[in-house]
Each structure stands twice: as C-alpha cells, then as structure tokens.
Amino acid sequence: MKSVVSPFLLKYKLPGVLFMLVATFFAACSNSPGQKESASATGTLQDTAIRSQKKIKNILFFGNSLTAGLGLERQDLAFPGIIQQRIDSLELPYRVINGGLSGETSAGGNERIDWLLNEEIAVFVLELGANDGLRGIPTDETQKNLQSIINKVKKKYPDCQLVLAGMMVPPSMGGTYVQAFRTIFPALAKENNMAFIPFLLDGVAGETALNQQDGIHPTAEGHQILADNVWKILAPML
Structure with missing residues (x-):
C-alpha cells in the first residue's frame, strides 16, 4: 500500500532523519484505519465461512x-x-x-x-x-x-x-x-x-x-x- 505524504512535509524542508520520522508518523496515522477496516472485513468473511460450514x-x-x-x-x-x-x-x-x-x-x-x-x-x-x-x-x-x-x-x-x-x-x-x-x-x-x-x-x-x-x-x-x-x-x- 502506498504511503500518503502530508503537504506539511512538502511545505517545510526538514532534515533527512527528522523528515523520515515525521513521514513515518503520518503514514502510520493514515494507514491504521484502513488496516483495521481490512482486518475487520477479513474477520467478517471468516465468520461467515465458519457459519456456512456448519x-x-x-x-x-x-x-x-x-x-x-x-x-x-x-x-x-x-x-x-x-x-x-x-x-x-x-x-x-x-x-x-x-x-x-x-x-x-x-x-x-x-x-x-x-x-x-x-x-x-x-x-x-x-x-x-x-x-x-x-x-x-x-x-x-x-x-x-x-x-x-x-x-x-x-x-x-x-x-x-x-x-x-x-x-x-x-x-x-x-x-x-x-x-x-x-x-x-x-x-x-x-x-x-x-x-x-x-x-x-x-x-x-x-x-x-x-x-x-x-x-x-x-x-x-x-x-x-x-x-x-x-x-x-x-x-x-x-
């Protein structure tokens, strides 16, 4: 999944290491909801499959x-x-x-x-x-x-x-x-x-x-x- 870089990072030129830390923070924040949603969807599909097997x-x-x-x-x-x-x-x-x-x-x-x-x-x-x-x-x-x-x-x-x-x-x-x-x-x-x-x-x-x-x-x-x-x-x- 592609990381989403905030416009904040593009506007302010930060040192390389700091840039990477901040970028990682934004990427984590932007990815968490999607990951949870994906896990939730996977769990739902698994539950449905288990019920159908009964x-x-x-x-x-x-x-x-x-x-x-x-x-x-x-x-x-x-x-x-x-x-x-x-x-x-x-x-x-x-x-x-x-x-x-x-x-x-x-x-x-x-x-x-x-x-x-x-x-x-x-x-x-x-x-x-x-x-x-x-x-x-x-x-x-x-x-x-x-x-x-x-x-x-x-x-x-x-x-x-x-x-x-x-x-x-x-x-x-x-x-x-x-x-x-x-x-x-x-x-x-x-x-x-x-x-x-x-x-x-x-x-x-x-x-x-x-x-x-x-x-x-x-x-x-x-x-x-x-x-x-x-x-x-x-x-x-x-």
Whole structure:
C-alpha cells in the first residue's frame, strides 16, 4: 500500500532523519484505519465461512396427534414447531421434522418409521403409545412395537441421540392397566439409554383451560407447556 505524504512535509524542508520520522508518523496515522477496516472485513468473511460450514442436523419428532398438533390453526403452533423457534433464536444448527400423524398407534408407527429414516437424523424424539392406552391394547404389545421402532432408528443411525416421551392413561382404564402402561416408558428409556421425559402432558393433562373441547388435545397455550417439558431434556443435547 502506498504511503500518503502530508503537504506539511512538502511545505517545510526538514532534515533527512527528522523528515523520515515525521513521514513515518503520518503514514502510520493514515494507514491504521484502513488496516483495521481490512482486518475487520477479513474477520467478517471468516465468520461467515465458519457459519456456512456448519451442517444443519435433523431432529425427528415421531408421534401421534400430540406431535402433529391436531386442532391447532397451524402445525407450527404444536410443540415441535415451538422447539424449532427456540432453536432458531439460539442460532443452533438444527432443523425440526414433524413426523406426527393423528390416530397413530405404536403398531402403525412401527410400519411407518422406515420411510421417515430416509433422511439422516441426529436426534430422534419418540412420542407414541397414548392411542394404544386409550384402546386398551396389551402393554407388552405396545412395548414390543416401541422397541422395534427404536431398534430401526439405532440400526440406521447408530450415533443418533434418542429421546422418549413418557405417557399415562386415565384412571378409567383400571388400576392394573394404568400401572402396567406407565412402566413401559421408563423401562424402554433405561434399556436403550434414552433421554427421558417422564410425562409429556405434565402441567396440561386435566387442565380445562389448556385443552381443547375434547379434553385430550392441548390448546396452543398447552403446547407451550409441552414444549417446556421437552426443552428441559432436549436443550442440553443440542
């Protein structure tokens, strides 16, 4: 870069050494801003390059109508969509895939999971079993189906992080069944080393103001609480 000589030096004839000192001073003063600007620009380009190199990883939420957001105006109002908003606000390199299907049972999920695994996933959140419980499906059958789903995910993506959402059924299903159903989820989580959400509907189940008219599916406000329940477990993994 060419040094800029001040008119001051040309007007006054200074001794050689003094001239060089003063010239150096002016050159340094004139160059500093440009050098800082250049360094700043280089740093910005480097930061942009680093961000662009971050690979966006997929989080698959696999579940039933709770995951799908049945009854809500938009799917992004369901708890997976709320999780995506939090991820975006923190600029984390993750993309949420909502794999919820209303009415899905564990058996149906076991049949459906394969094609959803065609896209690589880094985190798998399993939310299934509630419809089994409401239909009184034998708990050993539900557990077998859920384990099969987990096995398929682990086989396809061994490094995938696994999360299991626990579920409960109403007392009307009978004490024996209620207890047997409840134990499915912590047992699966322990056996498969999965992060565990004890009860997805904690703080929402039974709360009239947080559920739609059917008393089963959360409102948009209810889904905010579901997102909180999930985020407590999921956030440290991201």
